[in-house]
Amino acid sequence: MRRAVLIICSLAIAASAVAASQPPLPKGYTSWHKSPRKVVSDKKSLFYGIHYLYANKKAMQGYRAGNKFPEGSQIVVEHFNIKNGNPAVDGPKNMVVLMRKDKRQKATAGWLYAGYTAQGKPSGLDPVSNCFECHQKEAAKRDYVFSGSADFR
Numbered sequence: 783m784r785r786a787v788l789i790i791c792s793l794a795i796a797a798s799a800v801a802a803s804q805p806p807l808p809k810g811y812t813s814w815h816k817s818p819r820k821v822v823s824d825k826k827s828l829f830y831g832i833h834y835l836y837a838n839k840k841a842m843q844g845y846r847a848g849n850k851f852p853e854g855s856q857i858v859v860e861h862f863n864i865k866n867g868n869p870a871v872d873g874p875k876n877m878v879v880l881m882r883k884d885k886r887q888k889a890t891a892g893w894l895y896a897g898y899t900a901q902g903k904p905s906g907l908d909p910v911s912n913c914f915e916c917h918q919k920e921a922a923k924r925d926y927v928f929s930g931s932a933d934f935r
């Protein structure tokens with residue numbers, strides 16, 4: 783029992799350490815280049831729901847160069863639930879994610895990954911196991927970015 787408590791405590795500390803090292807959401811990202819509304823209606827998908835991509839100027843240069851992103855590129859995704867099975871309207875916001883090209887992030891191939899709650903608070907997810915592993919597996923050849931310039935038309 784004590785052991786279980788200790789494990790839970792150390793997990794909580796680890797999560798808060800990640801949260802503490804996580805930067806705040808970039809101010810003003812809602813004025814960046816915004817993608818059209820994207821609906822994923824496959825319930826098996828991690829992205830089941832509605833989302834919008836936001837890209838800063840450098841990230842837009844990166845998309846236009848065929849997914850070769852310069853240092854300082856930033857991409858934010860706002861994700862919304864589908865409410866009552868009706869994809870025509872955005873349900874409640876359920877998470878926000880950020881990628882920022884930052885060469886100091888050696889463990890994640892030069893991209894910072896961060897997840898936030900709907901209120902924009904750091905959610906303390908591990909950038910390697912909760913984010914990078916999937917991006918690496920499926921999008922390494924696209925500079926770890928799944929979306930492309932076509933997603934902004």
Ligand code: HEC
Nearest residue numbers: 857859879880881895896897907912913916926927928929
């Ligand atoms: C199981 C795979 C998977 C995991 C885990 C995952 N992502 Fe993604 N991510 C995707 C896919 C697929 C897209 C493309 C969505 C679209 O079509 O717009 C994406 C898109 C993104 C984008 C927009 C840029 C791009 O690649 O198109 C950001 C930013 C992002 N994810 C951040 C994160 C963060 C931060 C985490 C961890 C908290 C995370 N992701 C975890 C699969 C994943």
